Amino acid sequence: MRTAFIEELCLLAENDPSIWLVCGDLGFSVLEQFSDRFPDRYLNAGVAEQNMTGIAAGLALEGKTVFTYSIANFPVMRCLEQIRNDVCYHGLNVKIVSVGGGMAYGTHGYSHHGVEDLGVMRCLPNMKVVAPADPFEARAAVQALVADHGPGYLRLGKAGEKNVHSQPVQFEFGRAIPVVQGSQVMIFSTGGTLGIALEAARDLQAAGLSVAVSSMPSLAPLDRDAILAAAHTAKLVVTVEEHGPGGLGSAVAEVMAESGLGCLLRMVRLRHEILKTAGSQEFLRASLGVSRQHLVDTVLSVLRP
Amino acid sequence: MSEIERLHSVAQCLRARAVRMVHKARASHLGSCLSMADILACLYWQVMKIDPANPVLPDRDRFILSKGHGAAILYAALAERGFFPIEELDTYCQSGARLNGHATSGVPGVEFSTGSLGHGLPVGCGIALARKRAGLPGRTFVLLSDGELDEGSNWEAFLFAPQHHLDNLIAIIDYNKIQSFGRTKDVLDLDPLADKLRAFRWDVREVNGNDMQELCQTFNNLPIGSGRPIVILAHTIKGKGISFMEDQLIWHYKSPSDEQLAAALTELGASA
Numbered sequence: 133m134r135t136a137f138i139e140e141l142c143l144l145a146e147n148d149p150s151i152w153l154v155c156g157d158l159g160f161s162v163l164e165q166f167s168d169r170f171p172d173r174y175l176n177a178g179v180a181e182q183n184m185t186g187i188a189a190g191l192a193l194e195g196k197t198v199f200t201y202s203i204a205n206f207p208v209m210r211c212l213e214q215i216r217n218d219v220c221y222h223g224l225n226v227k228i229v230s231v232g233g234g235m236a237y238g239t240h241g242y243s244h245h246g247v248e249d250l251g252v253m254r255c256l257p258n259m260k261v262v263a264p265a266d267p268f269e270a271r272a273a274v275q276a277l278v279a280d281h282g283p284g285y286l287r288l289g290k291a292g293e294k295n296v297h298s299q300p301v302q303f304e305f306g307r308a309i310p311v312v313q314g315s316q317v318m319i320f321s322t323g324g325t326l327g328i329a330l331e332a333a334r335d336l337q338a339a340g341l342s343v344a345v346s347s348m349p350s351l352a353p354l355d356r357d358a359i360l361a362a363a364h365t366a367k368l369v370v371t372v373e374e375h376g377p378g379g380l381g382s383a384v385a386e387v388m389a390e391s392g393l394g395c396l397l398r399m400v401r402l403r404h405e406i407l408k409t410a411g412s413q414e415f416l417r418a419s420l421g422v423s424r425q426h427l428v429d430t431v432l433s434v435l436r437p
Numbered sequence: 438m439s440e441i442e443r444l445h446s447v448a449q450c451l452r453a454r455a456v457r458m459v460h461k462a463r464a465s466h467l468g469s470c471l472s473m474a475d476i477l478a479c480l481y482w483q484v485m486k487i488d489p490a491n492p493v494l495p496d497r498d499r500f501i502l503s504k505g506h507g508a509a510i511l512y513a514a515l516a517e518r519g520f521f522p523i524e525e526l527d528t529y530c531q532s533g534a535r536l537n538g539h540a541t542s543g544v545p546g547v548e549f550s551t552g553s554l555g556h557g558l559p560v561g562c563g564i565a566l567a568r569k570r571a572g573l574p575g576r577t578f579v580l581l582s583d584g585e586l587d588e589g590s591n592w593e594a595f596l597f598a599p600q601h602h603l604d605n606l607i608a609i610i611d612y613n614k615i616q617s618f619g620r621t622k623d624v625l626d627l628d629p630l631a632d633k634l635r636a637f638r639w640d641v642r643e644v645n646g647n648d649m650q651e652l653c654q655t656f657n658n659l660p661i662g663s664g665r666p667i668v669i670l671a672h673t674i675k676g677k678g679i680s681f682m683e684d685q686l687i688w689h690y691k692s693p694s695d696e697q698l699a700a701a702l703t704e705l706g707a708s709a
Contacts, residue, residue, distance in 0.1 A: 172570055178600075183559040183593035190563015193549070194571075213553055214590075218560055221550050222542060 133289040133324075134231045136267035138165050140274040141199065145170055148278065152191055156184045156202035159231070163201065181206050185214035185226070192224035197278060201229045204237055204246040208285070212252065219283045220256045226284075227277045228253075233263065233287035234324060234374030235416045242406050245416075246287070250322070251378020253285040254352040260305055261352040263287040263323035263373075266296040269349050272303030280305065289324045296326045296347075306353035314344035317431055318362035318369045322348045322380040325372045325422065332372075332427035341435060351383055359387045363395040368434050372400040372427055374417050398430050440483075445649045447517070448478035452678045453707035454513035454526060460698045462530035464538055468688035470510035472613040472646070472673040473580060477514045479652040480578060489519035492545045496574045499564055501549045503557020504582035504611060505539035512536050512544065520546035555588025557581060558608060562594050565606035565666075580609045584616030587625045592637075598666035599638035607659065608639075608668040611646060613675035615686050631670050639668045646671025679704050 142165055145151040153166045154175045167174040173196075177184035181202060188198040200207050207228050208215070219226045230246055237244035253261045260280060264270040270288060277284045301309055308320065312333055321329040326347050333343040344366070346358060362369050369388065371381040381399030388397050402420040409419070417423065438446070455470040481487070485498040502511050509529060516523045521544065528534035535544050539552030551557055561579035568575055585591065598606050612630070614621050621627055634641045640663060644655045652671075659667055675689070676682030679701045693701060702708065 175566070177597065178593070180593035180597070182555070182590035183562065183597055186556060186559020186590065186594070187563035187566065187597070190560040190565070191567045192563075193560070194564055194567035196567060214556065214559070217550070217553055218556055 133267050133270045133293050134162055134291055136270040137274055137288055138162055140271040142166055142169060144278050150195060150197045152196045152198045154184055154188050154198055154200050156181045156206055158202045181210040182214050185211040186218055188226045189218035189224050192226050197225050199227045199229055203232045204230060204244045208249045208252065216256055220258045223258050223282050225281050227286060229286045229288060231288045232290045235413045236290035238413045238416045239410045247376050247402055249287060250351055250375050254383065258283050259352060260284040262349050263351060264349045265323060265326035265347045266293055268295050268297045268301050269303060272301055273349060276303050276305060287323060293324060305350050306355055307350060308346040308348045308355040308358040310346045312345040314342040315365065316341050316367050317343040318366040319343060319345045319372060320348050320380060320384060321372045322351055323374055325374050328424045328427060329372050331424045335428045336431055348380060351380060354383050356387050359384055360391055363388050363391055363393040366395060368396045368431065370398045370400060370431060374422055376402045376404050396434060398434060400427050400430055441649050441653065444478050444482055447482050448474040449705050450517060451478060451510050451513045453702055453705045455510040456693060456698060456701045458509045458526055458529040460693045463692045464530050465690045465692060466506040468676040468682055469504060469507045471677045471679065471682065472675045473507055473611045474510055475647050475649055475652055476609060476671055477510060479649060479656055481514050481518050483653055484656040492520055498575050499548050499577040501557040501561050501579045502540045503551055503579050504585060505551030508538060508540040511540055515546035554585035555590040558591050558594040561606055562597050562603060565603040566601055569603060569605055576605045576607055578607045578609065580611060583610060583612045583614060583621050583627060586627055595637045602664045603666045604663050606666045610668065610670050611673050612670055613673045615675045617689060619686060634668050640665040641668050641670060643670045646673035647677045
């Protein structure tokens with residue numbers, strides 16, 4: 133996904149001289165594509181995320197479209213106040229890119245697990261929050277972020293993710309992307325769990341249930357219409373994400389609770405615990421309750437108790 | 438009246454404005470305003486290229502008040518300089534007014550909203566970098582407090598600016614040596630501050646920040662295109678200009694009573 137990001141950014145930068153890329157001394161062997169071609173619009177700010185984000189704000193004040201880039205929590209948490217006060221307060225054109233969102237850096241430990249980022253970012257006013265499911269969505273999201281003037285957050289996976297969609301997708305802020313149609317169960321997924329959602333849907337369909345799946349890369353703004361439509365027609369809405377409380381599940385719950393509709397909601401998300409064990413991304417997220425099987429079991433426990 | 442005397446009278450006028458504003462609003466941070474009055478008078482009336490009729494003039498010098506709690510006297514300077522009507526100063530901190538207690542953009546002449554410390558210098562680095570790489574004129578001035586140098590983000594920026602030869606960036610430290618809870622030397626001692634900044638490869642200039650002659654001499658003779666960022670270490674007195682406020686921590690917080698207002702204005706040679 134990070135490859136899709138940098139390729140797309142380079143394509144856009146060819147035609148848009150305002151695009152800058154600022155990193156926090158991370159992105160080795162990835163960002164060279166950009167830095168080699170656009171050295172005047174590339175900056176390694178060093179291992180100094182607060183300064184990196186303040187600099188991005190200063191560049192944006194001078195009319196630049198600035199992408200900050202680092203891994204997991206570093207471009208988000210370490211400099212959260214700079215994002216809030218320097219970027220969002222001023223509505224500046226800074227896009228924060230976190231590579232390795234969720235538990236992509238599994239064996240690196242909790243310091244490197246970006247599992248609160250979506251919740252934190254979606255609380256910030258003016259912030260567009262995007263978690264693409266695959267390289268197709270990532271490319272479309274980068275295009276949309278460049279076309280939009282204002283703060284943005286892009287949560288990327290790491291590397292080597294397969295495309296889940298079969299072809300390039302239409303991305304719009306505040307619009308879910310329907311992938312599978314169905315009537316009884318609506319599964320909303322954000323970020324890299326779309327594959328899990330599709331596998332679980334197949335299992336559930338084999339069990340005789342009619343299951344729809346939509347990808348929700350845009351967390352802020354959120355597709356309220358898609359949520360309300362599902363709440364009207366389905367028996368059960370399920371969210372799935374590689375994130376703890378505060379992310380997609382919470383966002384969907386807010387909409388459904390206010391709607392007054394009686395549709396049931398279940399959230400498949402990371403339990404609010406800190407794991408100290410090493411493990412692969414798949415191992416760790418399953419350890420905290422996010423897997424194909426958890427999703428299947430959650431649906432069946434409600435509809436086939 | 439000499440130019441220095443004129444600028445001194447401007448500074449005294451700004452002090453009187455700030456005292457009236459803080460008194461009316463029952464606000465605080467007056468000591469911080471008073472220590473930087475002379476610096477603002479020198480910058481806005483002598484040094485910086487600005488156009489009150491066009492606050493976003495492309496080639497202007499940029500000014501960021503990183504110590505955003507000194508907003509009252511910045512607003513006073515901007516109003517006196519003609520960025521907006523003097524009468525608006527009466528709305529400082531009033532409900533619905535745009536003159537917030539901390540510097541807030543949207544007020545003509547305020548480049549950047551501040552309030553939380555340690556934000557101004559990194560943003561100044563970004564502006565200076567963009568303009569330097571593009572070969573554009575205009576310098577960026579950032580005024581910091583001494584207390585805010587406790588924030589690590591400033592030291593990230595102190596590392597960054599010389600690395601990128603930001604000679605169009607001028608940091609000014611209002612070194613009044615008092616922070617929220619006491620003397621800077623007792624909270625987190627900054628000294629030897631000039632040596633630290635020199636070690637970070639900045640062009641360090643020390644000046645009495647309440648002496649208009651020295652300020653003008655320094656600011657009017659800054660090198661152009663030296664390849665090094667400049668930091669003016671301005672030794673100041675918190676509460677400067679009002680005898681009972683000078684070097685007193687309490688005037689970081691207190692709002693003057695009616696009697697104190699009258700006494701302060703008398704000392705400043707201003708009418709009530």
